[in-house]
Amino acid sequence: MERIDDILKKVKNVHFIGIGGAGMCPLAEILLSLGYRVTGSDNNDTETFRRVEKEGAKVFLGQKKENISPDTQLVIYTNAVLAGNEELEYAKASFPCFERAELLGAVSRVYSNCIGVCGTHGKTTATSMITEALLDSGLDPSAVIGGKLPRIDAYGRVGKSQNFVCESCEFNNTFLHMNPDMAVVLNIDEDHLDFFGDLEHIKESFRKFCESTTRTIIYNGDDENTVDMLKGITGKKLISFGTKPENDYTAVNIQIPGGFRIEYDIYKGKEFLEHITLSVPGEHNVLNSLAAYIACIESGAESAKVRDSLFEFHGAGRRFELRGTFKGITLADDYAHHPKEIEVTLNAAKKMNYKRVWAVHQPFTYTRTAKFLDEFARVLTIADKCVISDIMGSREVNTIGIKASDLSSKIPGAVLIPELEDIAKYLAENCTDGDLVITLGCGDVYKVSRYLEKLLNE
Numbered sequence: 001m002e003r004i005d006d007i008l009k010k011v012k013n014v015h016f017i018g019i020g021g022a023g024m025c026p027l028a029e030i031l032l033s034l035g036y037r038v039t040g041s042d043n044n045d046t047e048t049f050r051r052v053e054k055e056g057a058k059v060f061l062g063q064k065k066e067n068i069s070p071d072t073q074l075v076i077y078t079n080a081v082l083a084g085n086e087e088l089e090y091a092k093a094s095f096p097c098f099e100r101a102e103l104l105g106a107v108s109r110v111y112s113n114c115i116g117v118c119g120t121h122g123k124t125t126a127t128s129m130i131t132e133a134l135l136d137s138g139l140d141p142s143a144v145i146g147g148k149l150p151r152i153d154a155y156g157r158v159g160k161s162q163n164f165v166c167e168s169c170e171f172n173n174t175f176l177h178m179n180p181d182m183a184v185v186l187n188i189d190e191d192h193l194d195f196f197g198d199l200e201h202i203k204e205s206f207r208k209f210c211e212s213t214t215r216t217i218i219y220n221g222d223d224e225n226t227v228d229m230l231k232g233i234t235g236k237k238l239i240s241f242g243t244k245p246e247n248d249y250t251a252v253n254i255q256i257p258g259g260f261r262i263e264y265d266i267y268k269g270k271e272f273l274e275h276i277t278l279s280v281p282g283e284h285n286v287l288n289s290l291a292a293y294i295a296c297i298e299s300g301a302e303s304a305k306v307r308d309s310l311f312e313f314h315g316a317g318r319r320f321e322l323r324g325t326f327k328g329i330t331l332a333d334d335y336a337h338h339p340k341e342i343e344v345t346l347n348a349a350k351k352m353n354y355k356r357v358w359a360v361h362q363p364f365t366y367t368r369t370a371k372f373l374d375e376f377a378r379v380l381t382i383a384d385k386c387v388i389s390d391i392m393g394s395r396e397v398n399t400i401g402i403k404a405s406d407l408s409s410k411i412p413g414a415v416l417i418p419e420l421e422d423i424a425k426y427l428a429e430n431c432t433d434g435d436l437v438i439t440l441g442c443g444d445v446y447k448v449s450r451y452l453e454k455l456l457n458e
Contacts (some may be wrong), residue, residue: 001096002096002405003010004074004096004098004102004103004105004106005106005109005130007073007074007096008074009376011036011072011074012035012036012037012071012073013036013037013039013069013072013073013074013248014036014037014039014072014074014075014076015038015041015068015069015071015075015076015091015095016028016038016039016040016041016057016075016076016077017040017041017063017076017077017078017081017085017087017088018040018041018042018077018078018080018081019038019040019041019042019052019057019059019080019101020040020042020044020045020046020048020049020052020059020081021042021048021157022113022146022147022148023049023050023078023098023100023104023146024046024076024078025049025051025052025153025154025156026143026144026145026154026155026156026157026158027076027100027103027107027144027440028040028052028057028236029055029156029157029158030107030142030144030156030158030222030265031409032052032057032158033057033142033158034110037069038052038056038057038058039057039058039059039060039068039069039072040052040057040058040059040304041059041060041061041062041064041067041087041360042060042061042063042065043057043061043062043063045061045098045289048154048155049061050159050332051154054239055359056376060075063081063085063086063087063088064086064087065086065087065089065090065091067087068087068090068091068094068095071373072426073095073096073097074095074096074097074098074178075091075092075096075097075098076097076098076099076103077091077097077098077099077100078099078100078205079099079100079172083091085449087158088230094133094359097286097314097335097337101172101177102177102328103172104144104166104174104178105133105177105178105409106176107144107164107181108153108164108177108178108179108180108231108241110164110179110239111142111162111164111179112162113162113163113164113181113182113299114164114165114178114179114180114182115163115164115166115173115180115181115182115184115295115299115335116166116168116178116180116182116183116184116209116213117165117166117167117168117184117186117291117295118168118169118175118183118184118185118186118206118209118287119184119185119186119187119188120170120187120188120189120190120191120202120338120340120410121186121187121284121338121340121344122186122187122188122284122287122288123146123162123167123168123169123186124145124316124335125280125285125315125316125319125321126149126184126186126288126289126291126292127143127145127146127166127167127316128145128149128151128313128315128319128332129288129289129292129309129310129313130165130292130296131145131152131157131165131294132149132151132309132312132313133142133292133293133299133301133305133306133309133310133313134163134165134296134297134299135151135303135309136305136306136308136309136312137296137298137300137301137302137306137437138305138311139159139163139299139452140159140160140161140162140163140300141157141159141163141165142156142157142158142159142163142164142165143156143157143159143164143165143166143167144156144165144166144167145316146165146167146169147316147317147318147319148316148318148336149315149316149317150315150316150317151330152174152312154184156395163299163338166178166179168183169210170192170202170205170206170210171192172192173205174236174331175200175209175268176205176206176208176209176212177215178196178209178212179212179213180212180213180214181213181216182213182215182216182217182218182293182295182298182299183209183210183216183217183218183219184218184219184291184292184295184391185206185210185217185218185219185220185226185229185230185334186220186287186288186291187223187225188203188206188223188225188226188228188229189202189203189219189225189338189340190202190309191262191368193367193368193371194365194367194368194396200293201228203228206232207229209232210229210236211228211233211235211377212340213236215236216235216236216237216239216298217230217233217237217238217239217240218239218291218294218298219238219239219240219286220242220291220293221239221241221242221244221246221248221320222240222242222243222244222247222287223238225241225421227293231377232234237415239298240293241287241290241291241294242287242290243286243287248268248269249268249273249290249293249294250266250267251264251265251276251286251287251290252264252265252267252440253265254286256283258351258352258353259281259353260279260280260281260314260322260352260416261277261279261350262277262278262280262281262282262283262285262286263275263276263277263278263453264276264286265359266290266293271443273303274293274303274304274305274306274307275287276290276293276307276310277310277311278310278311278313279311279312279313279314280313280319280320281320281348281349281351281352282344282345282347282348283322283347283348284344284348286453288414289310289313292306292310293307293310295308303439318333318335318446319334319335320332320333320334320345320348320349320438321333321334323449323453325347326370326452326453326455326456326457327433327456327457328431328432328433328434328435328436329349329433329434329435329436329452329456330354330430330435330436330437331436331437331438331449331452331453332349332436332437332438332439332449333392333438333439333445333446333449334438334439334440334444335357336440336442337364337368337440337441338368338372338442339372339375339378339379340379340392341377342359342361342376342379342380342440343382344422345438345440346359346379346380346382346383346438347382348385349383349438350382351434352436354434354435354436355432355433355434355435355436356384356385356431356434356435357382357383357384357431357435357436357438358384358385358386358387358427358431358435358436358437358438359380359382359383359385359386359387359438359440360381360386360387360389360419360423360427360437360438360439360440360448361380361386361387361388361389361392361439361440361441361445362388362391362392362439362440362441362443362444362445363376363388363389363390363391363392363393363407363441364391364392364400364441364442365391365392365393365394365395365396365401365405366391366393366396366397366398366400367396367401368401369391369402369404369407370402372404373402373407373410374410376407376409376430376444377407377410377411380407380411380414381411381412383438384417385413385430386411386413386414386415387414387415387417387423387426387427388407388408388414388415388416388417389404389413389417389418389423390404390419390447391403391404392441392443392444394409394443400456404416404418420444420445420447420448420451421447421451423448423451424448424451424455425455427448427452428452428455428456437452438450
């Protein structure tokens with residue numbers, strides 16, 4: 001089969017199946033900006049679906065083969081489209097077809113400064129920080145982000161420079177389609193074991209990603225798995241960051257004055273560079289912001305402008321996203337769905353001087369819940385109160401018999417409430433002035449905050 005890179009050089013008419021998806025919409029916009037004629041379909045009439053229509057794409061609500069014009073030359077589809085979909089089956093039989101990750105890889109090779117941000121945890125936050133800082137530095141980046149960035153009210157943007165910031169996800173080896181010029185490696189941990197099997201296979205994939213990087217690797221020198229993964233890689237500029245003094249860039253004098261504030265100093269070797277004040281909680285964001293700072297400096301940004309941008313950064317969607325305070329009860333939402341992510345989020349919450357911290361967790365996938373059952377139980381006890389919903393199986397069938405009660409029974413005082421609306425009712429009756437309620441999970445647990453906000457306002 002012909003490479004997608006070669007096809008893109010000679011076609012102009014591209015059709016997207018699932019064009020309203022958060023990962024599809026920014027890519028469609030980039031192709032529109034490059035002069036392609038874009039059409040697309042989606043089953044859901046979403047904000048992103050209408051956004052790409054406003055940008056110039058011809059869109060169709062509902063998926064049927066008639067959506068694809070005879071003059072279509074290339075079809076891009078998302079893995080969210082199920083096998084047997086009429087439009088997808090017709091496309092595969094009639095046109096060159098590629099999955100979204102393959103187009104993302106091709107786009108990564110269009111720009112001369114593609115920054116690929118990878119890691120088990122923190123990708124969306126670091127990608128968002130870099131995007132905002134490059135914007136504030138006047139470097140006008142394009143971006144594809146795994147969460148909505150409130151600053152641009154979108155999952156990505158099209159800039160006019162050669163800077164392209166891209167969240168690079170390891171799941172299903174998606175990021176191996178890319179060839180970034182600069183790789184940012186935040187950390188490596190056990191996750192997506194239903195696909196990778198074990199930690200060594202995860203490290204092997206990250207190594208391939210780093211080997212495919214053309215110029216620079218910025219990596220977490222505090223993370224043993226990352227350091228081990230990089231051993232023997234040559235021909236790249238390697239830049240380490242962390243809190244340990246042997247790193248090229250270090251974060252020192254870390255202070256947490258309370259609330260949504262963290263402060264620290266950046267040193268390069270023994271040279272002081274900047275005093276950083278962050279407006280997002282959690283010590284993990286020290287390393288996220290330090291990685292972002294280095295990526296921006298390596299891209300030609302001025303240090304002071306990056307410093308000021310990091311202060312103005314107030315988070316990405318669903319990353320300790322503050323929804324507001326209602327009747328004295330503060331609501332926040334976080335995408336955390338791995339024990340280490342929940343741990344850092346709840347530790348940050350406990351340092352913010354709320355009377356009580358309520359953790360509302362929706363377990364995601366049966367295999368992950370079973371694999372890390374004891375770890376989930378341990379970290380959820382950090383909260384003062386814990387509510388567990390039913391497991392969201394997502395792409396899995398529960399062949400192992402795991403239940404949400406297996407988790408809740410291991411957490412002292414935890415309450416198991418299967419349905420999200422019922423959780424909101426329970427919280428409305430039991431939370432009091434000065435409490436923080438934080439929803440945790442990558443499914444639809446965020447709906448609890450919406451339901452609860454409505455109940456409290458009533």
